[in-house]
Amino acid sequence: MATVIDGKVVAQTIRSEIADEVRLLSQKYGKVPGLAVVIVGNRKDSQSYVGMKRKACAELGIKSFDVDLPEQISQAELIKQVHELNANTDVHGILVQLPLPKHINEEKVLSEISLEKDVDGFHPLNIGKLAMKGRDPLLLTLVSKLCDPHYTKPACLELLQRSGVTIKGKKAVVVGRSNIVGLPASLLLLKADATVTIVHSHTSQPENIIREADIVIAAAGQPKMIKGSWIKPGAAVIDVGTNAVDDPTRKSGYRLVGDVDFEEASKTAGWITPVPGGVGPMTVTMLLKNTLEGAKRYIEQNN
Amino acid sequence: MATVIDGKVVAQTIRSEIADEVRLLSQKYGKVPGLAVVIVGNRKDSQSYVGMKRKACAELGIKSFDVDLPEQISQAELIKQVHELNANTDVHGILVQLPLPKHINEEKVLSEISLEKDVDGFHPLNIGKLAMKGRDPLLLTLVSKLCDPHYTKPACLELLQRSGVTIKGKKAVVVGRSNIVGLPASLLLLKADATVTIVHSHTSQPENIIREADIVIAAAGQPKMIKGSWIKPGAAVIDVGTNAVDDPTRKSGYRLVGDVDFEEASKTAGWITPVPGGVGPMTVTMLLKNTLEGAKRYIEQNN
Structure with a gap:
């Protein structure tokens, strides 16, 4: 049976590290990191996400x-x-809560956030939303972040490393090639010396490729598409998928499932993240960590 | 036996297409593409390359x-x-011949070339020279080019497509992860809907991965590292490697070999490029094609 990677526990560890660093910054420079959380309109779900983020900042x-x-x-x-907000030197991170109202072009707005303050680039809810075609300012933003040695890892890599999974020399398969998750994860795994294969909707028999993988990053946005029998014994499986499927037994009428058949895959895998409770809880924490990193860069350079 | 892809013949075809387009531009707008070829110092080899490029422009x-x-x-x-040269509106492409003298930082100078005029980004002689680490302006330049729908393909993709090799849905393996060849080739193959694996020096048993590939892009800078027995029957093999190996039977004392054992691999492959005479002759031609594309973009937008 796989070790289930508990995203909440890892997130909590990172949060206490962040709190320590914020305290140090404040003692040394009398300054704290600042995160601008922008919300447009009154969507209930958006308000609840924004509330969570603001509360986490305060903590x-x-x-x-x-x-x-x-x-x-x-x-x-x-x-x-x-x-x-770009011009405000007390703001080190800017988050614009999505979705925006229909009359606003989200990609355009996000691309206006200055590179150093775009702390939310790896938002998993955007999976598959942006295809890699045409001139794409977000991809550029992402790649320039990847090229920045100070930039924090996306949640999936952080979870691997904090769980003690070796990446160097391992075979990694990334399922999905979105600009927001699949592509950055691929480039970062490559940078960490994994042998990387990117599998997508045009791949024939992806199961044969996934079966060879020591590390699987599932970011296809297809509920339970990755079966238990596709997982190599002992592999580390990070499931970035968050898919709502109908569930009449729930009050909400739906439940969240990942891209991986967790129940079956956890019998074979060495490590696996659940959905919910795996990558999800890391999202807000990585946002805060990115804000801290941005603040450290700015404050240390300007003091 | 493989179809040997003759880079000289393909390059000649592209050159006559370029000449036609230059004529059309000149008729329609009274303007022609301009390429600045910058050389520093008196190195014999650099002078000979620069001479070749200037002669090709004239033709x-x-x-x-x-x-x-x-x-x-x-x-x-x-x-x-x-x-x-960036400011000169008659110049649509800028090429700085490498290597530069030791007191000059090549990467810094290349990164000063404006994005639209950097026509030489995919220069194969740079393979392996730039590692993917730190903030890397050249990688950014490359990726932003890849994101530009008007940007021309690197030579290896052009050769595949002109030889009638289907890319969509095929397994492609890129050997080498340089910013100049391996990485852009990987992203473009992915964009063309291939399932892409990137193999590098930390990959264990690369032969097992390469044996599965319908398309192999060899860009490792290791003479004859890819053996004939590693090639899947019928695969398309593009050898971007250009390695000088000692050869006392030659006057020069060396000869050029690729990353692939051509003699053996050509017995199994479906298509293969020789070294020299494959990707090499395409280099100057792609430079001219990029200059033409830059000129078309600029002239059409400003007339």
């Missing part, structure tokens, strides 16, 4: 800049707000 | 801007020259 000593904008705001006005 | 109707600078030029002065 760790990160100053939260709350920007609540009306549903009717124009794209130009929203971008103006982003530019003001 | 295709591309205006060549010759910038010959003394060995002692300072890095700041060289960069000033690059900035002037």
